[in-house]
Amino acid sequence: MTVNMTKGQKISLSKSDGGALSAVRMGLGWQAAPRRGLFGSRTREVDLDASAVLFADKQPVDVVFFQHLTSDDGSVRHTGDNLVGGAGQGGDDESILVDLQRVPANVDQIVFTVNSFTGQSFAEVQNAFCRLVDETTGQELARYTLTGGGPYTAQIMAKVQRGAGGWTMTAIGTAANGRTFQDLMPAIRAAL
Secondary structure (H helix, E strand, O other): OOEEOOOOOEEEOEOOOOOEOOEEEEEEEEEEOOEEEOOEEEOOOOOEEEEEEEEEOOEEEEEEEOOEOEOOOOOEEEOOOOOOOOOOOOOOOEEEEEEOOOOOOOOOEEEEEEEEOOOOOHHHEEEEEEEEEEOOOOOEEEEEEOOOOOOOOEEEEEEEEEEOOEEEEEEEEEEEOOOOOHHHHHHHHHOO
């Protein structure tokens, strides 16, 4: 069963049978919005990038993005850069896989971001979403529709956080501006 998340909503990543999830995939999908012009509708390619920043006690310790596809310990892996988005079929255009059992014990939060590397605002993006999938079963656990139409070029999407009761996911949905995760660090820190 999928939970459609709203900004600020938190869900447990425990399985319905009481067990813990072992691996999850954060998927990102989008389309370039058609623009009306003198000669009708057309689209311009939009390169959105998904990133995951790993934190230990609110300090960044590693990052996974299109130029560093695997975390140093191997527990988080980006499946590759998509430069144009999808054709609206609803599939993931970029994915980040997280092996929760292999995440080092000192890492207590992983923050997922999306940014427009080519600099277009989210007003030029449609059908954008992030979703969390149980990588073992393929079951979609949560979906967060990224609000569009704004003048910003990035969004702090969500975070997974380790606590005494296991891992939880929180939909953040904070608009920001920047072409890379480095540009987003002040907004990411505010979401911790």
